[in-house]
Amino acid sequence: MLRAGFGFVAAVLAAALFYGSRTEREPVPRVPAPVLTRVVLALCGGAVIAAELLGSRLLPFAVALPVGTLLVAAQLRADPSVPSVLTQVAALVAAPALGKYVTTGFYFGGTDTFAHVGAVQRLFESGTAAALPHGYDFYPVFHYVVGTVAHVTGLPAYDTIVLSGIALFTLTVPVVYRFGRWLLGSPRLGLCCAAALPLFEFVHYHALYFFPQALAVVLLFVGFEVNARLLTTGERSRFRRLSLFLLALVVTMVPTHHLTYILLAALLVFVAVPVAVLRGRFLAPSRLGYRWLFAPVVGGVLLLAYWAYTPSSIIVGIVQLSAGVVLNVVAVPGQLLFNYGVTLPADSVALSVQWLTTPTGVYAIGLATLLLLAGYELLDRFGRYRRGTTLAVTGLVAAGLLLPLPIPIPQIERLQFVVVLLAVIPLGIGLGRAVRVDRRTAVLALVVVAATGGATAFTTVAADDLRSSVYLEEPSQQVELTDAEYRSLQRTAVFGDQFVDGRVASDHVTRRAFETTDYRVRGTLRPEADGIRTARPSAFVLARQRWAGNIVPVGDGLQADSLRSFLVSRERFRAADDRLDKPYTTGHTRLYHDADGFGGLYNDSAR
Numbered sequence: 001m002l003r004a005g006f007g008f009v010a011a012v013l014a015a016a017l018f019y020g021s022r023t024e025r026e027p028v029p030r031v032p033a034p035v036l037t038r039v040v041l042a043l044c045g046g047a048v049i050a051a052e053l054l055g056s057r058l059l060p061f062a063v064a065l066p067v068g069t070l071l072v073a074a075q076l077r078a079d080p081s082v083p084s085v086l087t088q089v090a091a092l093v094a095a096p097a098l099g100k101y102v103t104t105g106f107y108f109g110g111t112d113t114f115a116h117v118g119a120v121q122r123l124f125e126s127g128t129a130a131a132l133p134h135g136y137d138f139y140p141v142f143h144y145v146v147g148t149v150a151h152v153t154g155l156p157a158y159d160t161i162v163l164s165g166i167a168l169f170t171l172t173v174p175v176v177y178r179f180g181r182w183l184l185g186s187p188r189l190g191l192c193c194a195a196a197l198p199l200f201e202f203v204h205y206h207a208l209y210f211f212p213q214a215l216a217v218v219l220l221f222v223g224f225e226v227n228a229r230l231l232t233t234g235e236r237s238r239f240r241r242l243s244l245f246l247l248a249l250v251v252t253m254v255p256t257h258h259l260t261y262i263l264l265a266a267l268l269v270f271v272a273v274p275v276a277v278l279r280g281r282f283l284a285p286s287r288l289g290y291r292w293l294f295a296p297v298v299g300g301v302l303l304l305a306y307w308a309y310t311p312s313s314i315i316v317g318i319v320q321l322s323a324g325v326v327l328n329v330v331a332v333p334g335q336l337l338f339n340y341g342v343t344l345p346a347d348s349v350a351l352s353v354q355w356l357t358t359p360t361g362v363y364a365i366g367l368a369t370l371l372l373l374a375g376y377e378l379l380d381r382f383g384r385y386r387r388g389t390t391l392a393v394t395g396l397v398a399a400g401l402l403l404p405l406p407i408p409i410p411q412i413e414r415l416q417f418v419v420v421l422l423a424v425i426p427l428g429i430g431l432g433r434a435v436r437v438d439r440r441t442a443v444l445a446l447v448v449v450a451a452t453g454g455a456t457a458f459t460t461v462a463a464d465d466l467r468s469s470v471y472l473e474e475p476s477q478q479v480e481l482t483d484a485e486y487r488s489l490q491r492t493a494v495f496g497d498q499f500v501d502g503r504v505a506s507d508h509v510t511r512r513a514f515e516t517t518d519y520r521v522r523g524t525l526r527p528e529a530d531g532i533r534t535a536r537p538s539a540f541v542l543a544r545q546r547w548a549g550n551i552v553p554v555g556d557g558l559q560a561d562s563l564r565s566f567l568v569s570r571e572r573f574r575a576a577d578d579r580l581d582k583p584y585t586t587g588h589t590r591l592y593h594d595a596d597g598f599g600g601l602y603n604d605s606a607r
Contacts, residue, residue, distance in 0.1 A: 539595055
């Protein structure tokens with residue numbers, strides 16, 4: 001409960017900034033934009049180079065990001081140069097992701113990267129999308145894009161995926177600016193919406209952990225902007241060109257992803273429709289014409305037609321998942337963690353208060369402050385945002401899902417994808433109001449924005465690979481493999497393919513990692529109170545050195561058994577390693593063998 005204190009702090013800060021911006025503001029001198037652009041680019045580029053040389057991005061970006069965000073916010077107090085600010089914001093989006101890229105080995109995040117690397121490799125080997133696994137053969141656009149870039153540049157599949165994500169999210173900056181300028185009717189507010197992008201931890205995370213839904217979100221940003229231009233153009237020839245482009249974009253989006261559009265439609269129905277009705281009671285209602293309905297109607301028809309063509313991968317899946325939730329087959333509570341010999345710190349008042357000073361706490365305070373300020377601004381100047389009221393209020397209401405929640409919700413990041421699409425508008429409004437305060441409150445406003453910009457790239461989500469360096473209160477899941485670890489898994493795959501005759505069981509990360517090789521580990525582990533056993537009789541268990549001290553997930557679904565994970569101490573890991581028969585080892589992997597199967601692994605009696 002004390003961690004929810006970020007809301008109280010944010011409310012106080014938002015109130016101070018709101019009242020500090022109600023007085024007449026003195027003219028703000030324009031800062032030389034070219035000079036500041038060079039400074040921000042030097043800060044971001046220098047931070048990436050320093051991270052590469054030091055092997056850590058913590059210190060370089062702890063300096064570069066707050067200072068860079070501060071300089072951008074200072075320019076937004078006046079009417080700045082659009083190209084200069086967009087260049088600076090693009091650098092603030094790209095640099096943290098590049099810093100994470102050069103300081104990690106094989107960063108896999110939520111493990112989907114393994115599957116996509118393997119899928120691109122299969123695409124190259126077979127030359128057809130029919131060879132793609134996991135239903136990607138019906139949604140191959142992501143792999144075609146990555147495969148094309150890899151073919152042209154000669155980069156490995158992993159590097160192509162990561163660098164493509166960084167490039168596409170960086171190119172989203174001017175797209176958001178153009179859409180925000182049209183929606184809010186101001187170039188400065190358009191810049192504020194663009195500057196809000198690097199204030200989302202979600203952007204920093206998925207610029208590197210890039211997969212089909214992230215690509216779908218980028219395409220939706222483009223679709224929003226093109227649709228806005230379609231609504232305002234007065235030239236018939238230009239209208240036709242935009243219509244054709246939008247139609248081609250919709251056709252591309254359909255086989256890119258599926259769940260994104262379902263979630264966006266649900267969000268718009270449950271939030272935007274009531275908001276639009278209320279808006280119509282206070283403002284003159286406007287009639288939806290052909291230009292408004294063109295893209296949604298065409299997209300909806302194409303989606304339904306395509307889903308009818310692929311029932312096994314989408315319609316049946318949705319029905320099964322929905323039935324699972326209703327019938328309690330799917331477990332919504334948090335995962336079940338089994339602890340073998342690790343002493344976890346007890347939650348306390350001091351720990352909760354300390355959490356507010358971590359980057360995640362600072363980010364939550366800053367994001368909530370700007371969103372509250374956006375709410376105050378919409379109430380104070382409701383008529384000013386006539387065109388953007390529905391989207392702004394919808395994004396403001398939905399943005400609560402981006403803040404720390406008291407209970408874990410499995411797969412919430414799937415919904416957060418579409419929330420960011422809408423939340424960028426109110427966050428831009430809040431940022432625009434925050435930097436337009438009077439001189440007495442300007443320092444507070446700039447500190448809040450700069451602190452938020454600096455903390456965003458170091459939250460437990462965006463800096464999940466640095467949690468042991470930044471967050472000391474609890475262990476976390478492994479999210480990256482060093483080059484040596486990845487080579488060990490590849491050598492183990494070769495050994496297993498040649499010499500192992502039998503079912504091999506391992507954790508979720510290891511099974512996904514082997515999707516980038518020709519060998520498969522299909523057996524699963526089942527943690528229980530008295531130790532780990534194999535879910536099915538298996539004579540082999542493949543363990544990794546990094547199991548010790550990290551939370552190890554074992555399943556890959558939403559069922560209760562799939563949410564299980566375990567935590568084993570280094571002492572118990574070494575004791576079991578000394579006791580068990582090991583037909584094959586590397587510096588990072590252990591292949592255990594027991595003809596009678598495994599049970600009670602890492603429990604007290606088996607130490």
